Structure formats: structure tokens, C-alpha cells
Amino acid sequence: xxxxxIIRRPxxxxxxxxxxxxxxxxxxxxxxxxxxxxxxxxxxxxxxLKAKLIGFRTVVKSLWISLKEMYKSASQLKKSPEEGxxxxxxxxxxxLESYAKKxxxxxxxxxxxNPDFIYRDFDILTDKVMILAMEMDRDAIKTNPSExxxxxxxxxxxxxxxxxxKIAEFLRNKGYxxxxxxxxxxxxxxxxxxxxxxxxVVGKNGILIAPEFGPSMRLAAIFLDVDNLPIxxxxxxxxxxxxxxxxTCNHCVKNCPGKAIYEETKIMKDGYxxxxxxxxxxxxxxxxxxxxxxxxxxxxxxxxxxxxxxxTR
Ligand code: SF4
Ligand code: SF4
Numbered sequence: 001x002x003x004x005x006i007i008r009r010p011x012x013x014x015x016x017x018x019x020x021x022x023x024x025x026x027x028x029x030x031x032x033x034x035x036x037x038x039x040x041x042x043x044x045x046x047x048x049l050k051a052k053l054i055g056f057r058t059v060v061k062s063l064w065i066s067l068k069e070m071y072k073s074a075s076q077l078k079k080s081p082e083e084g085x086x087x088x089x090x091x092x093x094x095x096l097e098s099y100a101k102k103x104x105x106x107x108x109x110x111x112x113x114n115p116d117f118i119y120r121d122f123d124i125l126t127d128k129v130m131i132l133a134m135e136m137d138r139d140a141i142k143t144n145p146s147e148x149x150x151x152x153x154x155x156x157x158x159x160x161x162x163x164x165x166k167i168a169e170f171l172r173n174k175g176y177x178x179x180x181x182x183x184x185x186x187x188x189x190x191x192x193x194x195x196x197x198x199x200x201v202v203g204k205n206g207i208l209i210a211p212e213f214g215p216s217m218r219l220a221a222i223f224l225d226v227d228n229l230p231i232x233x234x235x236x237x238x239x240x241x242x243x244x245x246x247x248t249c250n251h252c253v254k255n256c257p258g259k260a261i262y263e264e265t266k267i268m269k270d271g272y273x274x275x276x277x278x279x280x281x282x283x284x285x286x287x288x289x290x291x292x293x294x295x296x297x298x299x300x301x302x303x304x305x306x307x308x309x310x311x312t313r
């Protein structure tokens with residue numbers, strides 16, 4: 001019995017659809033949309049008891065914070081103003097971005113969420129989204145597999161959870177309607193949405209790669225009911241060359257101890273790619289593996305050097 005295939009949704013009181021005010025007209029997922037994989041249930045299913053106990057000790061504090069913030073993100077939806085401001089001026093947008101950066105956000109992008117990327121049966125307040133990327137400490141990540149690297153991953157999840165709620169409060173205080181979606185327990189597939197927003201490109205490891213910090217980041221979102229956000233689309237994304245580069249690299253495929261990363265990315269029935277076999281990955285991920293991040297050449301922050309070398313070969 002595959003527990004992670006049965007438990008595909010968080011409990012009702014942690015879901016934004018339960019707290020969404022009746023007056024709202026939320027955007028729903030498309031019939032094609034995928035169900036989320038709840039990482040803790042995947043980890044419960046796989047790995048030795050010793051690995052689970054060590055893993056639990058490593059992440060318990062961050063997991064607890066993430067769950068509390070997940071509850072806050074959903075339950076405070078009722079605090080959104082009934083009639084939000086629909087326009088944001090340049091000074092307020094700059095103030096918002098400066099505040100986000102002060103809280104530790106490394107990069108911000110805006111796009112419209114494709115309903116295929118909303119998890120199946122999840123609702124979001126609006127399809128206009130502010131995507132937030134938070135860089136992880138690369139020196140800690142490079143030590144993996146280690147407790148230090150795992151702690152850093154889960155620390156970033158929890159800090160991002162706190163951060164989206166602080167930014168949502170900032171926006172509501174200014175009269176905007178918004179819906180924060182944390183890094184753990186969010187409502188959308190943040191990786192393809194962040195790619196649409198131009199933050200980076202999805203590599204063969206299934207992880208977003210950004211020029212500034214490679215794959216060493218976590219993502220969260222705030223759905224923001226404002227009509228004049230500087231929205232980008234996939235057509236604006238200048239990093240798509242990395243997909244061809246991946247075909248010449250394959251470092252993550254070769255160094256994955258679980259042989260979990262497909263050398264030839266699978267295209268599923270819904271037309272979207274599947275990069276990783278989660279069942280093959282889980283036993284190693286539960287033992288602190290994140291080699292697919294640390295073995296990616298872009299983790300060195302040398303995106304432009306790699307690009308130049310690639311195009312002048
Ligand atoms: S976490 Fe480890 S096992 Fe899982 S895909 Fe990455 S490298 Fe492979
Ligand atoms: S390690 Fe290489 S193949 Fe894998 S995602 Fe990074 S660049 Fe692409």
C-alpha cells in the first residue's frame with residue numbers, strides 16, 4: 001500500500017479552499033491538473049526506521065513552523081478586504097519588493113498561473129501571482145548528503161512560510177486582496193510557474209535553475225488580485241537554452257544514487273514532463289540526499305560563464 005498515493009491532500013483545516021470567503025470567485029484547477037505529493041508521507045513510506053528517527057530530529061522544528069505558517073496562510077484568507085485595490089503604482093511595487101528582499105527573498109517574478117499547474121481540486125484567489133525565490137546557503141547544500149544540508153533545506157521552507165505571511169499582511173494593510181501559498185503545503189506547482197515568471201528554467205533534475213544561485217533555492221507564491229503587475233510569460237524567458245545544455249551535461253543523472261532522474265525526461269499523458277521517479281528517490285532523500293542540487297554545475301553561480309562556453313564551443 002503506497003501511503004503517499006492515498007494521502008494526496010492536506011487535512012481540510014490546512015487547505016485554502018476551506019477558508020476561502022464565500023464572496024470570492026476563486027480560480028480552479030483544470031481537469032488535467034496533477035495531485036500533489038505530500039513529502040512527509042513519502043518519507044514515512046520509505047527509508048529505514050533509523051533514518052526516519054534521525055531525519056525527524058533534523059527537521060522537526062522547521063516542519064512545525066511550516067505547518068503553523070501553512071495554517072496561517074489558509075485561515076487568514078478571511079482577512080482579505082472585501083473590495084481590494086486593483087492597481088499598484090510604481091512606488092508601492094518598489095516598496096513591496098524592497099520589503100520582500102529585506103525579509104530574505106532573493107528574486108521575484110510575476111506571471112499568470114496556468115490552471116494545469118494548480119493542484120487538482122485546489123482553489124486560488126486569482127491567477128495573477130508574485131513568485132518568490134529564496135536562496136539556500138550554498139556552502140551548507142554542497143556538504144550533502146549531510147544533516148547540515150537537510151537542515152538548510154527545511155530551514156528555508158519554514159522561513160519562506162513565515163515570509164509569505166508577512167508579505168500578505170503588508171499587502172492587506174495597504175488594501176490589496178491576496179492569498180499566500182507557502183513552500184510546504186502550497187496550492188500550485190511552483191517550479192513551472194516560476195519558469196513562466198522568468199525566474200529560471202527547469203533543469204533535467206526537475207528543479208528550477210536560476211542564473212544567480214543555480215538550483216539552490218526554494219519557491220513560494222502570493223496570488224495577488226492586482227491588474228497591472230509586470231506579468232511575464234514563458235515566451236519572455238531567456239534561460240530556455242539550459243534545456244539543451246542539460247542534454248550535454250547529465251551530471252545529475254549520472255550522480256543520482258537512486259537512479260531516479262530520467263535521462264530522457266518523460267512526457268506524461270497530460271503533455272507535461274516528469275523528471276524524477278519519486279519512489280526511487282525517496283529512500284535516498286530520506287537519508288539527506290540532495291546530490292541533484294549539489295552536482296549541478298550551475299550551483300557555483302557561474303551561469304554566464306557556462307553560457308558563454310556553451311555557445312562558443
Ligand atoms: S535527492 Fe538524491 S536520489 Fe533523489 S533525485 Fe536527487 S540525487 Fe537522486
Ligand atoms: S546537472 Fe546538468 S543535466 Fe542536471 S539539471 Fe544541472 S545542468 Fe541540467
